[in-house]
Amino acid sequence: MANSCSAKSIFSPSFTSKSQPTSRSSNSSQLLSFLHSTNPTRPIATFKLSSSSSSSQYNCDQKQSLSRRRLAANVISSALKTAESRETKSFTEDDVGSDQTRPTILVSEKLGEAGLQLLRSFGNVDCSYDLSPEQLCEKISSCDALIVRSGTKVTRQVLEAAKGRLKVVGRAGVGIDNVDLQAATEVGCLVVNAPTANTVAAAEHGIALIAAMARNVAQADASMKAGKWQRNKYVGVSMVGKTLAVMGFGKVGSEVARRAKGLGMNVIAHDPYAPADRARAIGVELVSFDQVISTADFISLHMPLTPTTNKIFNDETFGRMKNGVRIVNVARGGVIDEEALVRALDSGKVAQAALDVFTQEPPPTDSKLVQHENVIVTPHLGASTKEAQEGVAIEIAEAVVGALKGELSATAVNAPMVPQEVLTELAPYVVLAEKLGRLAVQLVAGGSGIKSVKVVYRSARDPDDLDTRLLRAMITKGIIEPISDSYINLVNADFTAKEKGLRISEERVVIDTSPDMPVHSIQVLVSNVDSKFASAISENGEISVEGRVKYGVPHLTGVGSFEVDVSLEGNLILCRQIDQPGVIGKVGNILGEANTNVSFMSVGRTVRRNKAIMAIGVDEEPEKETLRKIGTVPAIEEFVFLKL
Ligand SMILES: NC(=O)c1ccc[n+]([C@@H]2O[C@H](COP(=O)([O-])OP(=O)(O)OC[C@H]3O[C@@H](n4cnc5c(N)ncnc54)[C@H](O)[C@@H]3O)[C@@H](O)[C@H]2O)c1
Numbered sequence: 056m057a058n059s060c061s062a063k064s065i066f067s068p069s070f071t072s073k074s075q076p077t078s079r080s081s082n083s084s085q086l087l088s089f090l091h092s093t094n095p096t097r098p099i100a101t102f103k104l105s106s107s108s109s110s111s112q113y114n115c116d117q118k119q120s121l122s123r124r125r126l127a128a129n130v131i132s133s134a135l136k137t138a139e140s141r142e143t144k145s146f147t148e149d150d151v152g153s154d155q156t157r158p159t160i161l162v163s164e165k166l167g168e169a170g171l172q173l174l175r176s177f178g179n180v181d182c183s184y185d186l187s188p189e190q191l192c193e194k195i196s197s198c199d200a201l202i203v204r205s206g207t208k209v210t211r212q213v214l215e216a217a218k219g220r221l222k223v224v225g226r227a228g229v230g231i232d233n234v235d236l237q238a239a240t241e242v243g244c245l246v247v248n249a250p251t252a253n254t255v256a257a258a259e260h261g262i263a264l265i266a267a268m269a270r271n272v273a274q275a276d277a278s279m280k281a282g283k284w285q286r287n288k289y290v291g292v293s294m295v296g297k298t299l300a301v302m303g304f305g306k307v308g309s310e311v312a313r314r315a316k317g318l319g320m321n322v323i324a325h326d327p328y329a330p331a332d333r334a335r336a337i338g339v340e341l342v343s344f345d346q347v348i349s350t351a352d353f354i355s356l357h358m359p360l361t362p363t364t365n366k367i368f369n370d371e372t373f374g375r376m377k378n379g380v381r382i383v384n385v386a387r388g389g390v391i392d393e394e395a396l397v398r399a400l401d402s403g404k405v406a407q408a409a410l411d412v413f414t415q416e417p418p419p420t421d422s423k424l425v426q427h428e429n430v431i432v433t434p435h436l437g438a439s440t441k442e443a444q445e446g447v448a449i450e451i452a453e454a455v456v457g458a459l460k461g462e463l464s465a466t467a468v469n470a471p472m473v474p475q476e477v478l479t480e481l482a483p484y485v486v487l488a489e490k491l492g493r494l495a496v497q498l499v500a501g502g503s504g505i506k507s508v509k510v511v512y513r514s515a516r517d518p519d520d521l522d523t524r525l526l527r528a529m530i531t532k533g534i535i536e537p538i539s540d541s542y543i544n545l546v547n548a549d550f551t552a553k554e555k556g557l558r559i560s561e562e563r564v565v566i567d568t569s570p571d572m573p574v575h576s577i578q579v580l581v582s583n584v585d586s587k588f589a590s591a592i593s594e595n596g597e598i599s600v601e602g603r604v605k606y607g608v609p610h611l612t613g614v615g616s617f618e619v620d621v622s623l624e625g626n627l628i629l630c631r632q633i634d635q636p637g638v639i640g641k642v643g644n645i646l647g648e649a650n651t652n653v654s655f656m657s658v659g660r661t662v663r664r665n666k667a668i669m670a671i672g673v674d675e676e677p678e679k680e681t682l683r684k685i686g687t688v689p690a691i692e693e694f695v696f697l698k699l
């Protein structure tokens with residue numbers, strides 16, 4: 056990352072040529088290969104150099120294959136790195152041996168044993184149930200992962216108290232209304248859930264409640280236990296032939312519908328986002344909210360708690376229901392205005408209610424709703440079967456371990472879902488994207504606020520066949536991290552860019568090249584800014600850096616209107632010079648004398664014997680004095696040192 060102070064004071068000045076021709080042969084000790092080009096802006100030379108030892112031949116194949124493997128292994132972990140892990144790696148199987156290097160996983164609610172075992176095989180597991188909010192805030196700063204069910208409130212306070220160490224929150228279940236997703240996104244913490252393993256359990260509980268309510272099972276049981284035999288009091292209603300409205304035709308809702316049809320009920324559903332053909336396939340008609348609530352005998356709730364669904368069942372909507380309607384809620388308490396429900400029960404508008412979930416859990420012991428004689432209640436038991444809890448525990452443990460290893464979970468809630476094969480294919484481009492962002496921002500002159508960045512992807516692929524979200528996130532990371540305290544990962548990249556007023560637009564250019572590669576080149580253009588390296592400004596007046604992946608390794612292939620070709624490893628020195636013999640050798644010698652190892656060098660020019668750009672890859676950061684000496688080389692007009 057650039058040290059902006061030194062970048063401003065040392066690397067900004069331009070140096071004017073004092074024209075001192077030197078013989079090109081003076082470079083020969085460092086020159087390992089040389090390529091000519093007839094295209095005036097194509098690289099005219101590619102050098103692999105070692106300024107410290109002329110005999111240390113660079114083993115290109117070995118290095119590239121190593122880099123490829125390293126890139127593939129790091130792609131997702133770099134995309135998911137949080138503040139704390141910025142300077143460290145994600146956890147791997149190698150870390151499992153030692154307690155110090157193993158991640159700490161806090162489990163704050165009871166989790167199935169199989170899931171715990173899986174977690175213990177990977178990290179130090181701290182099962183601390185019933186923590187107060189204060190205790191959770193205290194503990195969280197030493198945790199890498201937190202696993203919760205519906206009973207733990209993962210608030211902004213908790214997420215901020217983690218101070219960047221917490222990489223993932225795993226919700227062992229479906230509903231994530233107890234996790235402040237916005238805050239998690241802002242701090243770059245991934246949230247994953249376990250959305251499938253408790254579906255059947257919740258659906259079975261819904262059916263159990265419908266039947267128990269219709270036949271007064273709970274009340275009759277309590278009455279008998281109180282020594283009574285009240286056969287006339289507990290005459291129920293039949294389910295067969297009745298209309299059941301399923302509100303929210305997702306995983307649980309559709310399973311409830313399937314089972315209710317088996318009981319002979321006429322099932323209708325309302326879900327603004329569910330596909331009609333999926334409902335039709337199980338013989339359910341999707342209808343409007345008005346129609347569903349005004350025609351149903353039973354209403355079963357299966358939508359998430361969102362700002363839209365919050366208290367969607369209230370005095371007004373109860374008023375539009377059939378007299379004597381029966382309501383079941385195994386979704387979330389907050390979708391019902393509980394006081395309005397008490398009123399509707401008292402008036403007889405709602406004949407009965409069966410509730411598994413409540414606005415406040417547990418509800419107050421004197422809750423009118425809980426105590427109401429026409430209401431049956433269970434303490435949030437929808438997901439509580441042995442089978443579901445084992446399934447959920449394994450599902451969430453796998454997702455959390457995956458996230459700690461740097462993998463993107465298929466159940467990520469606040470990050471783009473990028474399929475595994477796409478991630479593997481994009482691995483080297485992710486690294487390229489971040490480095491181009493990093494280079495572009497370091498080329499901006501101090502004081503020029505960056506507002507607008509355009510990214511151009513050139514590819515043979517159809518625009519629909521290229522998912523650029525990951526690349527955009529990494530470019531954003533590359534641009535923002537060197538100039539702010541923010542740490543960026545895939546989770547918070549878009550949010551942070553927006554917050555900083557940075558507009559990132561993307562353009563896809565389809566070109567005639569091999570479709571085997573997902574991306575031919577990536578160009579990052581920064582508009583309306585001055586550059587500390589004037590040659591980085593393209594003909595359109597924008598800072599432009601362009602790169603490609605060659606043999607799995609990211610390369611810089613363009614700066615401003617110049618073409619170069621330099622591997623993006625280590626650090627980079629860009630020099631603009633009068634195209635004349637001897638310059639390369641002089642710069643090489645200065646670096647060699649300072650024991651700064653040159654890994655790659657490339658020269659691109661516009662017109663022969665006119666302007667040229669030299670891109671020099673260096674392993675170490677040169678001393679200020681070394682850079683100053685480069686500036687004194689005759690023919691060098693300007694230069695800049697960039698950290699990759
Ligand atoms: N009681 C329990 O123990 C228990 C167990 C599992 C799930 N749940 C809860 O049940 C609910 C459903 O879970 P799921 O796994 O089926 O989720 P899901 O995401 O598969 O389904 C939710 C459905 O609700 C729909 N929806 C969203 N807004 C809506 C609206 N305004 N009106 C109607 N439909 C709307 C969505 O389109 C989606 O199809 C969640 O709130 C979940 O937390 C509770």
Ligand SMILES: O=C(O)[C@H](O)COP(=O)(O)O
Pocket residue numbers: 204205206227228229230231253435437438439
């Ligand atoms: O959303 C869910 O998955 C259910 O409400 C289950 O919650 P629980 O894990 O607290 O039982």
